[in-house]
Amino acid sequence: MASGTALIYDDEMTSHRLLWDDPICAIEVPKRLSSCYERLKCYNLVERCISVPTREGTEEEIMLVHSSDYLEIVKSTEKMNEGELRKISVNYDAVYFHPTTYCCAKLAVGATLELVDTVMSGKARNGMALVRPPGHHSQRNAANGFCIFNNVAIAAEFAKRKYGLQRILIVDWDVHHGQGIQYLFEEDPSVLYFSWHRYEHQQFWPLLKESNYDAVGQGKGRGFNINVPWNQVGMGNSDYLAVFLHVLLPVAFEFDPELVLVSAGYDSGIGDPEGRMSATPECFAHLTHFLMQLAKGKLCLVLEGGYHLRSLSESVCMTIKTALGDPLPRLSGEMAPCLSAIESIHNVRAIHKQYWKCLMYEDATPLQFVSTRSYPMEEAEALQTGPPLVTQQEAGSANSDEVIKTERFLEQHMKEIMTGRPPVKTAGAIVESESHLLPPSVQIERTSDAQKELKTIVSELDPELLKEEHVLNSLVKMLAVLDKIVKKEVTNGLAVSPVASVSTAIALKHCSNLRQQKILCIFVGDLDLKIDLDDGRAILINICAKQPEQANTKYNISLTWKKDVETNSCFSMILGAILPVAYSYQPDLTILVIGPNRSLSKNGISLLIGLLQGLAESRILVLIQDTERGLLQDVAKLLTGDYIPYFGTYAPASKESMQMLKKLREQFQEDWKMLRCFVMGTRSS
Ligand code: Q9C
Numbered sequence: 001m002a003s004g005t006a007l008i009y010d011d012e013m014t015s016h017r018l019l020w021d022d023p024i025c026a027i028e029v030p031k032r033l034s035s036c037y038e039r040l041k042c043y044n045l046v047e048r049c050i051s052v053p054t055r056e057g058t059e060e061e062i063m064l065v066h067s068s069d070y071l072e073i074v075k076s077t078e079k080m081n082e083g084e085l086r087k088i089s090v091n092y093d094a095v096y097f098h099p100t101t102y103c104c105a106k107l108a109v110g111a112t113l114e115l116v117d118t119v120m121s122g123k124a125r126n127g128m129a130l131v132r133p134p135g136h137h138s139q140r141n142a143a144n145g146f147c148i149f150n151n152v153a154i155a156a157e158f159a160k161r162k163y164g165l166q167r168i169l170i171v172d173w174d175v176h177h178g179q180g181i182q183y184l185f186e187e188d189p190s191v192l193y194f195s196w197h198r199y200e201h202q203q204f205w206p207l208l209k210e211s212n213y214d215a216v217g218q219g220k221g222r223g224f225n226i227n228v229p230w231n232q233v234g235m236g237n238s239d240y241l242a243v244f245l246h247v248l249l250p251v252a253f254e255f256d257p258e259l260v261l262v263s264a265g266y267d268s269g270i271g272d273p274e275g276r277m278s279a280t281p282e283c284f285a286h287l288t289h290f291l292m293q294l295a296k297g298k299l300c301l302v303l304e305g306g307y308h309l310r311s312l313s314e315s316v317c318m319t320i321k322t323a324l325g326d327p328l329p330r331l332s333g334e335m336a337p338c339l340s341a342i343e344s345i346h347n348v349r350a351i352h353k354q355y356w357k358c359l360m361y362e363d364a365t366p367l368q369f370v371s372t373r374s375y376p377m378e379e380a381e382a383l384q385t386g387p388p389l390v391t392q393q394e395a396g397s398a399n400s401d402e403v404i405k406t407e408r409f410l411e412q413h414m415k416e417i418m419t420g421r422p423p424v425k426t427a428g429a430i431v432e433s434e435s436h437l438l439p440p441s442v443q444i445e446r447t448s449d450a451q452k453e454l455k456t457i458v459s460e461l462d463p464e465l466l467k468e469e470h471v472l473n474s475l476v477k478m479l480a481v482l483d484k485i486v487k488k489e490v491t492n493g494l495a496v497s498p499v500a501s502v503s504t505a506i507a508l509k510h511c512s513n514l515r516q517q518k519i520l521c522i523f524v525g526d527l528d529l530k531i532d533l534d535d536g537r538a539i540l541i542n543i544c545a546k547q548p549e550q551a552n553t554k555y556n557i558s559l560t561w562k563k564d565v566e567t568n569s570c571f572s573m574i575l576g577a578i579l580p581v582a583y584s585y586q587p588d589l590t591i592l593v594i595g596p597n598r599s600l601s602k603n604g605i606s607l608l609i610g611l612l613q614g615l616a617e618s619r620i621l622v623l624i625q626d627t628e629r630g631l632l633q634d635v636a637k638l639l640t641g642d643y644i645p646y647f648g649t650y651a652p653a654s655k656e657s658m659q660m661l662k663k664l665r666e667q668f669q670e671d672w673k674m675l676r677c678f679v680m681g682t683r684s685s
């Protein structure tokens, strides 16, 4: 499997600049590009990437999506004087031309296509192209919103033709609607376009009706255009996360793309004067990490907007750091989406349920009166239980004071989240004779100084086990791995155990002895031991085939998942229940146990391991029951980053399973607020 992250940057693209006074275009400055590269150098990220040279896109490539007439117009600007450039610029909405614009725009196209080639040929697993001018507003016959050629749309068309791809996902996380991409692929079911954007009931640029959630595509392309309009400013980490968990990712896994392109605009980040949203840089790490689980990791990110230089460059760094496989910082702020975000999610799910099986059992219909004022205060207040990182008013007043304030905030914030990564990523506890199964980078643990503690715990739990030398031996090694993770000497680890249930109890007890704060424990299979959890120090999610005996509680949730209906349907459960609970809980450590009689496919387990690495700063211990040791090699590769899970073709979950998930959501959405994805008690008229 391909490895490495490509980075494409060329100083040449900083020559395109505004030559006259124009308050609208003044924010699209050359420093946007150079400051990203400077920051990347500060964090020593440039040297860790595979540097790919830029080239100019050819006329033929540009004409994959643009008309020759339009190409000729752009070409003609090369020889123009300032007066002529001004004159031609006013033909378009929010656009400026410079004598080097044509050249830079060709470089932006070429850089994007080189990135696609690098990833498609396997020279790198993923990568990012830092380009100017941006592309997603540009249309077949028109420049628009600082965009000249539609870099990402050209890349999609290029990938279809050159590599024969049949399914490409475009994720547009820029704060503006990439209407250019929407128009170009509206009728094309081979390109799934997703965009969220500041909309404010059509009061925000580009002021289009077709940016709303009900623009779903046309003809054969119906269902393949997904718009999530933001009707308020101030959207933040939990709002973005909610849209990924409840809209984009379920549909994306069902779509099963062969390549993911990202219109990576960072004007959706904190401090941006255009977006006025409040997502912090690590949010982009999480978004990137989610998208890395698709298309066997083939992910190409292409810069679009982003106008707060510090916010932009820090967010770009978080994106690249994640693409490289570094541990993720914790997502900051209270994990509770706001009511307006939930309204948008509700509407998108309701309108798309006719196109996507994963939404088929949704009983929501689009809300008729979309306004926060139409809901009772209690409900609005219930959702805002803690102070958000940045209040909506603060985010909304983007004057120069605000720019400086965000800069100060980021200065401090980045110091807190940019922690070093341990030199060894993965530790393993397995018997000597099997160590050859693990990638060479795994550090094998042989012993631990927790022997005495172990004996105490075991004698309380099951004194019979004290007689079994090999069991004690494996338990002691497991504790050694756990200690390394807790002490941050490694990021993750795996251990094989003959008694998975007992091991789980011991691991949790050991964590509690170490005063580890919050443990997320996911047990796949039959758990034959009662684990005491009521103090909230741990949460246990048990995925098993048989109906649980006790009722679920906030900290002890059983998910019944039957083997015969499971095949490849479990992502609904992972995205719709496990991850929302996990992100709401914000654990310090994750323990995933693959126990006996698991009802989750190998693909499902791989996906779970991939996605759970987004939590707890990527600290995870995977415990494998020795009867399941066939999974050892794959689990190890997933943990070291040598391998990306591939989910495969989607099979819909049974109605019964979907109803179980729905019930769970209803029961726990007050405790675990990320579960929420619809507005209760839809009011009519
Ligand atoms: N009153 C990108 O982020 N604003 N383009 C126009 C008119 C234009 C944004 C405001 C914003 C363009 C790539």
Ligand code: ZN
Pocket: 174, 175, 176, 265, 267, 304, 305, 306
């Ligand atoms: Zn933008």
